[in-house]
Every structure is written in C-alpha cells, then in structure tokens.
Amino acid sequence: MTLLLPAAIFFAAFFILPMCRLFLVGGSGAMGWSAYAAIVTDASYFKALLATLGVAAATTVATLVISAIAGVFLQRHRFPGKSLMVSMLTLPLAFPGVVVGFMVIMLAGRQGLIGVVSQMLGGDNLVFAYSLLGLFMGYVYFSIPRTILTVMAATEKLDPRLEEAARSLGASPWRVVCDVILPGLKPALIAAGAICFATAVGAFGTAFTLATNINVLPMVIYTEFTLSANIAMSAALSFVLGAVTWLALAVARSLTGPNVAAAG
Amino acid sequence: MKKTLFTLQFAFTLAVCAFLVVPVVLSVLAGLTANYFIGIKSGLTLRWVGEVWDGYQDTIYLSIGIALACLAVTLVLGVPAAYALARTRSRLGRLFEELLMLPIAVPGLATALGLIVTYGALGSFRTSWTFILVGHVLFTLPFMVRSVLAVLSAIDLKTLEEGAASLGATFRERFFHIVLPNCRNGILAGALMVVTLSVGEFNMTWLLHTPFTKTLPVGLADAYASLRLEIGSAYTLVFFMMIVPLLLAMQAIAAPRTRRFARDDGKLETM
Secondary structure, eight states, X not given: OGGGHHHHHHHIIIXXXXXXXXXXXXXXXXXXXXXXXXXHHSHHHHHHHHHHHHHHHHHHHHHHHHHHHHHHHHHHOOOTTHHHHHHHHHGGGGOOHHHHHHHHHHHHSTTOHHHHHHHHTTSOXXXXXXXXXXXXXXXXXXXXXXXXXXXXXXXXXXXXXXHHHHHHTTOOXXXXXXXXXXXXXXXXXXXXXXXXXXXXXXOOHHHHHHOTTOOOHHHHHHHHHHTSOOHHHHHHHHHHHHHHHHHHHHHHHHHHXXXXXXXX | OHHHHXXXXXXXXXXXXXXXXXXXXXXXXXXXXXXXXXXXXXXXXXXXHHHHHHHHHHHHHHHHHHHHHHHHHHHHHHHHHHHHHHHHOOHHHHHHHHHHHHHHHSXXXXXXXXXXXXXXXXXXXXXXXXXXXXXXHHHHHHHHHHHHHHHHHHBOHHHHHHHHHHTTOOHHHHIIIIIHHHTHHHHHHHHHHHHHHHHHOOTTHHHHOOXXXXXXXXXXXXXXXXXXXXXXXXXXXXXXXXXXXHHHHHHHHHXXXXXXXXXXXXXXXXX
C-alpha cells in the first residue's frame, strides 16, 4: 500500500484540495452561496446551460447513429481497403479540440470547402462554422473515432449465430437490427454516448477556436474568469459543470457496469 | 437486396471517412499553398512552415519537454500505484482508483481553475512550466495506471511473485525482474497515450499558461485567432507531424496480443 502513497499525495495536493478550494471560492463572491443556484436563476446562464445540454444531446445522438452504422458494417464485412478505412476513421483520435475547431473552419469557414461547393452550385457562400451548428459539427468530428472503436469492439463480441437464427426464422434485416444487434450493443452505446455527452458539455477548445460569442457554458466560464474577473462566479459555474459531466458518466456506469471513462 | 444493403452501408462509411479526412487534407494543402484563396495554382511553398518555425519553435520545444516530464512523473507515480492496486483489490483500493479517474470526467477548465485559486498566488510556481506539468500529470495519470493495471490484472501476478520469493528473490528483485518486465506492454501503451495527450492538451493549458510558457496547442489557438489561414494550416501540419507517428505506434501495439500467463479463471482483460 505504501506504493500508492506518492500518487495519493500528488492527487490530494493537486486535485482534491483544489476542488475543495474551488467549491469554497464559488460561494465567496458578491452573491454568496446562491452563486451555485445562478445557473438556473440567472436567465443568461440558464440559456447557456440549455444551449450546452442541447448541443451535447444532439452530438450524442448523431455520433451514436453514425458510429453504429459504420462500426457494425466495418466489423461484419471483409473487403479490400477495409483496414485503410479503419485507419482513416481513427486518424483524428488524438486531435485536441482546438485542431478540431480548425477542421470545422476548413469545411464550413469563410474559405471553407462547403462554401466553395455551394457557390459552384450557384448558391450563396454557405458559412456556418462560427455558430452552434459549427460547434455541433466539431463535437461530432471529435467523437466519431472513439465511438466507432467502441462499437467495433462490442460488435466483435456479439454472437453472429443469433443473427443467423433470427434470419432463418424469417426476420427482415430491419428486425434483426432492432431485435438482435441493437440490444446486444446497448451497453457499449450507453457507455460511448455518455462519454460523447460529457466531452461535449465540458469541452472548451473547439468553441474557443470557432468563435468567442458562442454561448456555451465553458465559454461563459472563461469569459467570467478573464474579462469580468468574476472568479467566484466562474468557480461556481465550473464546479456545477464538473458535477454535470461526472453525473452523466456515473449514470451510464450504473446502467452498464464498470468500464466507462471519458477522454479528451 | 443484400447487395444494395452492402453498397449503401459502404457508401455511408466512405462518406464518414471523407468527413474526417478531407479537412485534414485541405489543411495540409493550405499550409503548403502560396495563397489558399487563389488555390493550388498559386504554387506550393514551404514559406508558411518556415514562418511557423521561426515564430513558434519555442512552443514546440516546450510541448515536447512537458510531455517527456509528464511521462517521467506518470511512470514514477503510476506504475507503483498500479502494482499496489493490482495486489490489494480492497475497497479502499477501488475507491482510490475511482478518485484517480475523476480528472478525466471533470472538465479541464474546472481542474485548471481549481489549481489557480489554490496555487495561483505562489508566483514562481504559477509562472513556471511546472504549473502546466501538474495539470497534465493529473489528466494523464489515470491512463497510465489503467493501462498498466489492465496488464497486471490479466497475469497471475501472485503465483509468479510467490515463485520468485520462494527462490529467495527480495521485493526489489521481484519488482524489477518479475513485475516490470511483465507489464512492459501496458507501460508502453500507457506511455504513448500520456505523451500524445500531453502534447495535445488545451482545455487546462489555456488557463494555466503564461506568455512565457506557451505550449504548441496554445500557440495553435493564437495562430488560428490572429494569423492568416495559411500559417494556421502550416502550424497544424507541424502538429500532425508530431502526433501522427504516436498514433500509428499506438495502433500497432493495440493489435491483439498473444495470451500470456493467465489467471486460472481464464479471465483475460484486454484494453
């Protein structure tokens, strides 16, 4: 047990203690402890909270649908070029949020590909990188690689005989997906979905790259801290934000068993 | 029917690949193009990469330095901790493991603010690169511990150690000649993960850095915000050249391992 000691001391000094301080600082501002309620009582914070949760929920749904289709397909078929496809899909795995934001700018920014193509087709220069839609696109970009890996690993563990049995009993492909494959993938999808959600709620780099006027909670916290120097409020908001992401992961874990962790 | 289903799924997956890869290709091209607005026909150039190198090479050195220091610290703290956790399996151990994972679940912004309100007044610590290092260690330590723990839980550590002990090996000898060689793969996987995450960490670093301690992602954010697209792209290209080899190495060692000296219940945890 003494071997745990160095890590435990480091962790206590640089995480447990700072988190306790953060909690206390959150209640030390002009508003006192009601700062912790401000996230629902203050209209602009509450709006930011709703926008954050909305983008995170949309990201989770879109990422799960896309990754489930592509992941099951890649795990179930053999064809030339498959391993290249898997490499391409996992390439952005280690991109930080700032770089993902830049990728969105390359696609949907002022000189982006989507705008160029829409102009070539005779439309306007389509630019949506610097908005909530761009942020959503960035989070989906960020989440697809890790979610596909999770789906592929879970699909590998499914018993193909169950699907064969269902087919031989006359089930349509759609029924096989709904009644056999999806229930089998459910724990993996819940776990991966929780990670998507938690990352999208807490991420900061992508929003920072895209625009400073996207009002999601991490940006609000950053603005409170730097521009308004309202340290107490930013502490209270970030503590609440941490509680939300932790809760999302804890709920997922209680539903699926102990193999959930986030990254990013 | 089956054929069309295959084609549809293939086309969909290909579209997802394009979504992920096309912006990477565009950004690489933009970093090497004389004028991206005009396009490739304006000519290819290394001018932007050169400007990035002149203006930002110190951020590259700092990022590499912090990543290596972070690796050293996570090895020293993480490997013994993983060994202790693998040996005890007590409730206290479980609880500690849970707590250790928290910095991944809690947004980097919150962790960084916590560090600032606690240690921000210690001037020489606040302005030194070690302030960033602390944040990176918090965030990467769980990956090292988990990676080593996964390997240690898959082998029958107890029997191996008892065997060595019965032959007269001291704890020191057992740790260095039995435990460490057995978790080599876990350490390697963890090390690659730690370095990759440290080099790319932004959420915490943006709040922890000072004008004299800018890491690569901090420099990237700067360049994206204030400089022309070509320079941002060239800088991203430099970042890709650092990160992609690490990624490829990770994929290579993540390939299925052969079964080692497994526990009796046949439980073999893979990572």
